[in-house]
Amino acid sequence: MTDLLTPVLSAHWGEDNSWKLSRYEANGGYEAARKALDMAPADIISLVKDANLRGRGGAGFPTGMKWSFVPQDNPNPKYLVVNADESEPGTCKDMPLMMATPHTLVEGIIIAAYAINSHTAFIYCRGEVLHIIRRLQQAVREAYAAGYLGKDIFGKGYDLDIIVHAGAGAYICGEETALLDSLEGRRGQPRLRPPFPAVAGLYASPTVVNNVESIASVPSIIANGKDWFASMGTEKSKGFTLYSVSGHVKNPGQFEAPMGITMRQLIELAGGIREGHELKFFTPGGSSTPILTAEHLDIPLDYEGVAGAGSMLGTKALQVFDDTVSAVRTALRYVEFYKHESCGKCTPCREGTWWLVLLLMNFEKGIATQGDVDKLLDIADNIGGRSFCALADGAVAVVTSFIRHFRSEFEAGTHTPAWELFPYEKSAVFAEEGAVR
Incomplete structure (x- = not known):
């Protein structure tokens, strides 16, 4: 089965001192950036478009197209912001990438910032992962010392500064407009769009917000070409x-x-x-x-x-x-997360997630009443699509999809606790030695 794997970003994760500049350079690091700075910015954007790199942060929006939306006739500065606020439950791809090979991200930032005519880039990293922040700061310092950042990069007349910014630990700041508000020193809450960040983003200036993996994928495209990238993947989802x-x-x-x-x-x-x-x-x-x-x-x-x-x-x-897991309990744990992480700006999300948790707790305890399943769906219907960002839609997706596939387990919640139907100790991933599995 190993022939299914295509190690590119992760190719050097297992090497000694993979995070250091010397090791990254030994593996061909920064050659793609050097090559890119000999290209016209528009040609870089066209190359990324033709390769059909789609955003790896969730929505899958074409990266090159996103870059092309930046109005170059706008006199304000252009900004590149890397969303490294990885906090979606279960998501753990960007953190190991930044820990193992942070220079891949730095090199991608140089290329992307040059393509959109930006001279200041930010890496917005989740504040709890202090080891990642320190690793990023070290990589940025090394890049400055080597002349890959700062003034006149590679002697090409291009200047770029990268700022590593530690967030304050809010899931909502993974949403790009809430992230921008947080960067500006305000409470992280989503903005009403339009205007979109490409037109009026950070400091009301044209801004591109990209995920870590999206930016880190760019150097390999520059180095190997669009046909190489497009040779992997499917017809519409390349790479x-x-x-x-x-x-x-x-x-x-x-x-x-x-x-x-x-x-x-x-x-x-x-x-x-x-x-x-x-x-x-x-x-x-x-x-x-x-x-x-x-x-x-x-x-x-x-x-x-x-x-x-x-x-x-x-x-x-x-x-x-x-098969040891209770659908009711899992839905409750997920929705508890969204209730806790709701920024409170939108009433349907703030109040609706509270009511969803209340009802799901009754299902878990086996004390729900007849009709509560439909009540769950009704509340979900009054939340979805009625808030500034997709947090509320995520909570709704949890409830509706679990009921769609496992409605009988919810109906059982009117008379039997979930822990009796599915003893929780049996689903433990890290059960103690000798415990029931």
Whole structure:
């Protein structure tokens, strides 16, 4: 099965001192940036467009097209902001990338910033991951010392500064406009759009916000060409990407593979479901994407394939749950997260997630009443699409998809506690030695 893997971003993660500039240069680091600065910015954008690199942060919007939206006739400065506020439950691809090879991201920033005519770039990193912030700061210092950042990069007359910014620990700041508000020193809350960030983003200036993996993928495209990148993946979802597999598999981890690999193949790469159990459901892209079940094991994990199955590829955070897991309990834990992380700006989200948690707690305890399943769906219907950002939609997706696939478990919540139907100790991933599994 290893021939399915396409290690590009992760190719050097296992090397000694992979995060250091000397090691990165030994592997050809910064040659792509040097090559890019000999190109016209418009040609770089065209190359990324032609390669069909799509945003790896969740929405899958074409990266080159996003760059082309920046109005170059606007007299204000242009900014590049890298969204490194990875906090979607189950998502763990950007953090190991920045920890193992942060210079890949720095080089990608140089190329992307040059392409959009930006001279200041920000890396907005989640504040709790102090080790990642220090690793990024070290990489940026090394790049400055080597002349890859600052004034007259490579002697090409191009100047660029990178600022590593530590966030304050809010899930909502993963939403790009809330992130921009946070960068400006305000409370992180989503903005009403339009105007979009490309026109009026950071400091009311043209801004591109890209995910870490999206930017880190750019140097390999510059170095190897659009045809090389397009040779991987599917017709509309090109290239390689990082899939994060966690949960009830024998060997969870990161798997860098072409877009379009199937869940069945990924589970095999991860050693299979733990002994004596079978797959019950999984998230294709983190907790905010509708769950899928065993019937979806063979759909291609690309943007079109997952959308056709009624979900979203999202961040490719594939959380695997076996037959010991309660759908009711899982839904409750997810919605509790969204209730806690709601910024409170929008009433449907602020109040609706509170009511969803209240009802789901009753289902878990086995004290829900007849009609509460429909009440859950009614509340969800009054939340979805009625807030500034997609946080509320994520909470709704949790509830509606779990009820769609496991309605009988919710109906059982009118008379039997979830922990009696599915003893929680049996689903523990890290059970104590000798405990029931």
